[in-house]
Every structure is written in structure tokens, then in C-alpha cells.
Amino acid sequence: xxxxxxxxxxxxxxxxxxxxxxxxxxxxxxxxxxxxxxxxxxxxxxxxxxxxxxxxxxxxxxxxxxxxxxxxxxxxxxxxxxxxxxxxxxxxxxxxxxxxxxxxxxxxxxxxxxxxxxxxxxxxxxxxxxxxxxxxxxxxxxxxxx
Numbered sequence: 040x041x042x043x044x045x046x047x048x049x050x051x052x053x054x055x056x057x058x059x060x061x062x063x064x065x066x067x068x069x070x071x072x073x074x075x076x077x078x079x080x081x082x083x084x085x086x087x088x089x090x091x092x093x094x095x096x097x098x099x100x101x102x103x104x105x106x107x108x109x110x111x112x113x114x115x116x117x118x119x120x121x122x123x124x125x126x127x128x129x130x131x132x133x134x135x136x137x138x139x140x141x142x143x144x145x146x147x148x149x150x151x152x153x154x155x156x157x158x159x160x161x162x163x164x165x166x167x168x169x170x171x172x173x174x175x176x177x178x179x180x181x182x183x184x185x
Contacts, residue, residue, distance in 0.1 A: 049094065064112065066096055072110065079169055080114055088116040117168020128158035 041050045041057060047066050053059040061078045080090050092112040099105045164171050 046097075051092075062092075062114075064092070064094065066110075070098075072096075074112055076114065079117070090114045120167045120169075120171045121165045123163040123165045125162055126160040128160050130158050 041052065042048070043050075049064040050057075050060055051062040051064075053061060059078075061076070061080065063075045063077075064072060065075075066072045090113070092114065094110045094112065095107055096110055097105060097107050162174075164174065
């Protein structure tokens, strides 16, 4: 973080890269302030999902009297990504060849080279505020007997 020499602007940047500005907070003499966020912040993905930036603002009048106030700036996480569509894929086992001369294809299939069934489709992810960085399969909680 960098504080301007006149004490009115606080600049938050990427560690070690002062020119890579994430957020700027500007306090005006009339007490108003402006926050400009230029990049996404990482939240810790807990139930609160926000970052608090606590600032102390000092004011000094023309004859030297001072007062202080704390300003809390809460930055909420943006929208989470969602899965828009999960289509069903159906496989037909009747063409699978058991690859054994004395065993007929499963369920009377008639494709001697059909030892593999394939099906495909597309799962659609809707990006939230942040980029979708990964997707993965998880172990189902229940599955049919094999």
C-alpha cells in the first residue's frame, strides 16, 4: 500500500509491483471519499466472502485541532460461477463385443468390432465475476451396481 504525500490517496497494489494497482481510496476535504477498484480481490471463500479495508482518517483544522475517525470499506465477493446445463448422455450397450469367441456381444449386439460405447455432450459453465479456473468430476455419493 502506498499513501500519497498529502495523505489523501491510498493506493493498494500487487506486492512488489507498485504500478499494478488493485484499488485506490481517495478522501476529500469535505469528508466524502471515493473507492476505485481496478482488479478483483481474492476472498477466502468462507461464509462471509468479503474483504474489509479499515482506514483511519485524520482531520486537522486551520488552527491545528485534530480529530480521527475509522472508515471501514467492505468489498464483497462477486457472483459465483454456475452450471447452466447438464445434459444427459445415454449409452446403448447392445453393440459391445465381449471379445471372446464363445461369448456373444452384450444383449445380442451385432457389431463384432464394437468393444467400446461412446457418448458425449457439453456442460455449460456461466462465469461469475471471477474467471472459471478449473472444473472437475467428483465421486458420486451413490451409483448403480456394476
